[in-house]
Amino acid sequence: MSKTTIKLNVNGQSVEAQAEPRELLIHVLREQLQITGPHIGCETSHCGACTVDIDGKSIKSCTLFAIQAQGSEITTIEGLGNPDKLHVLQEKFKEHHGLQCGYCTPGMITRAHRLLEENPNPTEEDVRFGIAGNLCRCTGYQNIVKAVMAAADELNQPEAVA
Amino acid sequence: MNDDPAYTGQTFKSVGTRPLRPDGVDKVTGRARYGADFTMPGQLAGLVLRSPHAHATIKKIDISKAEALPGVKAVVTSQDLPDVTGGDRELLPILENCMARKKAFYDGHAVAAVAAIDMPTAKAALKLIEVEYKVLKHVTDVDKAVEPKAPVLHKDCFTRGVDPKPEKPSNVAKVSTFGHGDVDAGFEQADVIIERNFRTEQTHQGYIEPHACVASISPDGSGDLWVCTQGHFVFRQQCAQLLGMDVSKLRVTSSEIGGGFGGKTHLWLEPVAMALSRKANRPVKLVMTREEVFRASGPTSATSIDMKIGVTNDGRIVAGDATLRYSSGPWAGSWAMLGAMTAFACYDMENVKTTGMEVLVNRPKTTAYRAPSAPMAAFAVESVLDELAKRIGMDAVEMRIKNAAKEGTQASYGPVYGPIGIGPSLDAAKNHPHMKAKLGKNQGRGMACGFWFNFGGQSCTNLNISMDGSVTLTVGTIDVGGARASLSLCVAEELGIPYEQVKTVIGDTGTLGYNEMTDGSRGTFASSMSAIMSARKAIDEMRHRAAKMWEISPDDVIWEDGHARAAGDTNLPPLSIADIAAAAEKSGGPIAGHTQLVADGAGVSFATHICDVEVDPETGSTRVVRYTVIQDAGKAVHPTYVEGQFQGGAAQGIGWALNEEYVYGEDGRLQNPGFLDYRIPVCSDLPMIDTQILEIPNPNHPYGIRGVGETSIVPPLAAIGNAVSNATGVRMTHVPMSPPRILDALDEASA
Numbered sequence: 010m011s012k013t014t015i016k017l018n019v020n021g022q023s024v025e026a027q028a029e030p031r032e033l034l035i036h037v038l039r040e041q042l043q044i045t046g047p048h049i050g051c052e053t054s055h056c057g058a059c060t061v062d063i064d065g066k067s068i069k070s071c072t073l074f075a076i077q078a079q080g081s082e083i084t085t086i087e088g089l090g091n092p093d094k095l096h097v098l099q100e101k102f103k104e105h106h107g108l109q110c111g112y113c114t115p116g117m118i119t120r121a122h123r124l125l126e127e128n129p130n131p132t133e134e135d136v137r138f139g140i141a142g143n144l145c146r147c148t149g150y151q152n153i154v155k156a157v158m159a160a161a162d163e164l165n166q167p168e169a170v171a
Numbered sequence: 172m173n174d175d176p177a178y179t180g181q182t183f184k185s186v187g188t189r190p191l192r193p194d195g196v197d198k199v200t201g202r203a204r205y206g207a208d209f210t211m212p213g214q215l216a217g218l219v220l221r222s223p224h225a226h227a228t229i230k231k232i233d234i235s236k237a238e239a240l241p242g243v244k245a246v247v248t249s250q251d252l253p254d255v256t257g258g259d260r261e262l263l264p265i266l267e268n269c270m271a272r273k274k275a276f277y278d279g280h281a282v283a284a285v286a287a288i289d290m291p292t293a294k295a296a297l298k299l300i301e302v303e304y305k306v307l308k309h310v311t312d313v314d315k316a317v318e319p320k321a322p323v324l325h326k327d328c329f330t331r332g333v334d335p336k337p338e339k340p341s342n343v344a345k346v347s348t349f350g351h352g353d354v355d356a357g358f359e360q361a362d363v364i365i366e367r368n369f370r371t372e373q374t375h376q377g378y379i380e381p382h383a384c385v386a387s388i389s390p391d392g393s394g395d396l397w398v399c400t401q402g403h404f405v406f407r408q409q410c411a412q413l414l415g416m417d418v419s420k421l422r423v424t425s426s427e428i429g430g431g432f433g434g435k436t437h438l439w440l441e442p443v444a445m446a447l448s449r450k451a452n453r454p455v456k457l458v459m460t461r462e463e464v465f466r467a468s469g470p471t472s473a474t475s476i477d478m479k480i481g482v483t484n485d486g487r488i489v490a491g492d493a494t495l496r497y498s499s500g501p502w503a504g505s506w507a508m509l510g511a512m513t514a515f516a517c518y519d520m521e522n523v524k525t526t527g528m529e530v531l532v533n534r535p536k537t538t539a540y541r542a543p544s545a546p547m548a549a550f551a552v553e554s555v556l557d558e559l560a561k562r563i564g565m566d567a568v569e570m571r572i573k574n575a576a577k578e579g580t581q582a583s584y585g586p587v588y589g590p591i592g593i594g595p596s597l598d599a600a601k602n603h604p605h606m607k608a609k610l611g612k613n614q615g616r617g618m619a620c621g622f623w624f625n626f627g628g629q630s631c632t633n634l635n636i637s638m639d640g641s642v643t644l645t646v647g648t649i650d651v652g653g654a655r656a657s658l659s660l661c662v663a664e665e666l667g668i669p670y671e672q673v674k675t676v677i678g679d680t681g682t683l684g685y686n687e688m689t690d691g692s693r694g695t696f697a698s699s700m701s702a703i704m705s706a707r708k709a710i711d712e713m714r715h716r717a718a719k720m721w722e723i724s725p726d727d728v729i730w731e732d733g734h735a736r737a738a739g740d741t742n743l744p745p746l747s748i749a750d751i752a753a754a755a756e757k758s759g760g761p762i763a764g765h766t767q768l769v770a771d772g773a774g775v776s777f778a779t780h781i782c783d784v785e786v787d788p789e790t791g792s793t794r795v796v797r798y799t800v801i802q803d804a805g806k807a808v809h810p811t812y813v814e815g816q817f818q819g820g821a822a823q824g825i826g827w828a829l830n831e832e833y834v835y836g837e838d839g840r841l842q843n844p845g846f847l848d849y850r851i852p853v854c855s856d857l858p859m860i861d862t863q864i865l866e867i868p869n870p871n872h873p874y875g876i877r878g879v880g881e882t883s884i885v886p887p888l889a890a891i892g893n894a895v896s897n898a899t900g901v902r903m904t905h906v907p908m909s910p911p912r913i914l915d916a917l918d919e920a921s922a
Contacts, residue, residue: 045208046201050379051461055846086201103195111198112380112429137855149822150854
């Protein structure tokens, strides 16, 4: 099958990939670009493990053909922060033990990042509904909710730098 | 004293604190590598062809067209996985499940597999494999499978455990009975007897990471397997046996694991990946889709349980008798046996009898799911107890307190208990503020107890002191819930050094002796016992090294707060681990402690849960509004992770109680193999889950530790069932209590 050149900006870098029309974005990210932070849990857009941020929206990257992302700006967990300089959410997930196995964590944090951009002062209920598209099977979500609330608090401090 | 596992009653510095997890940064940044994140040069893409039929004879498989497709490097069927098990009762079903032989036994059963240069080619090849089936009558329901006219899955299945041996084959693979006393005499003394049938539907562990592995088998008979698993040593043992390899020539490396809950204790596609790699002479990656995970990997049993319990008017349980039918998929398991053992384990009973029946059905092979089999049995027992308490006008907690097992009680499954936590957990529930909180409209409160054995078993650890004095602990048990942090805490405690100075790693199968799996809540219990012994051996070694450096007798060197100190009034300054390690080259070489042991005496575990629900009488929809878990941990090494296990198990139990179930059509096909129609709890479904950790030390572990991972899923079905029953006034007997079932129950009650 013929392949199309797809130009993307991923985590601040311009990249090109060759993709078949039917190829999903998550496969291009993981297999061609070696960005393996976004995980595959279902490939039917229910679990949210593959969540990335595309042009300011949370997108389950198994929902999108790669070609549909042509020209867009994509942020994955790798682009939110790195081991030297963690994003506040990454810091808070670590600090509040907002994970056990960690498989849902990249998608969960990426989704929470967009949630806090959209709603910087969420209630617990806002957080619970805001991340309801991301499944976690280990934690009962308790420490995830705590971590997101704590990140919101810190981001709302006047001196905070995201 | 180095290898004495007895509880010492010591006070702790590190154990019981809540440090950050060592795998935290990797997991929040996407660096952590899971099963599907590993690739090898020259790697092929594998895919499995699965039966669309619930029960069919495989008459012929023609792979010639698939093999001829350019880019296809190997196609395998059962012929490429010949039976070298010698008919082993445990191994042969694993082989048959990984690749169907004469018959396909369930919708999703693997019948062939391909390895190709890329996924599109593999997909195209799969379509070119021609399988000729003869479709047979099937049975997926656990009760229908035991009916005399049910289609029999295996013509050579004669029920084991009954005397005399049956004359005809059936779908009841095994019967196991437990108990003591005389239940008939016991029921004679009863003032009230309640007898009911309970049903629970099949659920999946629902780990978010699908099964994945990369296999590379060399023509010289050696090989590597990279895999997400709960037990890489067990995988190595079984894979090598199934492929006819020397065990030591297969090296298995475990990836980070994206959830397991029992489902990754079993081989599903690893032997197939190895067979493909062996045939193609290239590395092969196999990753399941979510649909495959549901259709073809380990769900728990569906059950049908006849429960009969009698009490006196003052609340004494005088007899309990249960028959428990557990589906085990197409091959025998020990699932009904575990249900029959755990059912009455919380109570001190004079007359008790349980009969477990392993029932074969055309569904995927049943696998462990967190305290396997215990939640369903507890659902039946705890529901009837609640109803009995109501009938005699006694408080449900008080009645359980009156009957709770205690130290010295003979368990219904045989052994005599040591110190246990059922009584204390009930007392804590009685005094918990949750019990006194006011309920709103359409709300009800329920409580229930639960038990799990906890496993011990073989463990092996290495502790190595680096030249800078930092410490590496190598263990052979997978970290599923924070065990690396907990094991580091134990080593830090024993050596008397900060937690941050210890790094715990999971070794591959080439680095250690055999380790059993992370199952049965054994990971932290067993590996910590071994790690503590390894640390003690390293301390002993360091005392000798210090003695050599000081030129005094080792008997005059004591170990205190991470330092060797010369006993008595000397001017010798204490030596740190770093000091001793720096001189190791001159004092005898690298310093290490190695231990291999069988961790006996895993303390049994008990929990009591309290739950409030709100039931919408219009829709039958149920919401858990408050939930409390009280459980004995022996000693909570890292309390946050203990709480995490309590919460996670309760959340899974809530999903099971209210929503989750396998739905099979008349055609025997699974109708909901995806997270849309098999709905696990999402964040907005759940309340915060309160936890209370009790610490009744396990006398068989130096720190008093008990396993904590599983018991938390045992009470929820019953606790929620009791809460819904109290909210609606209708006794719920069928899990999950999904909206249609609740509406039906309400309709039936008002009719």
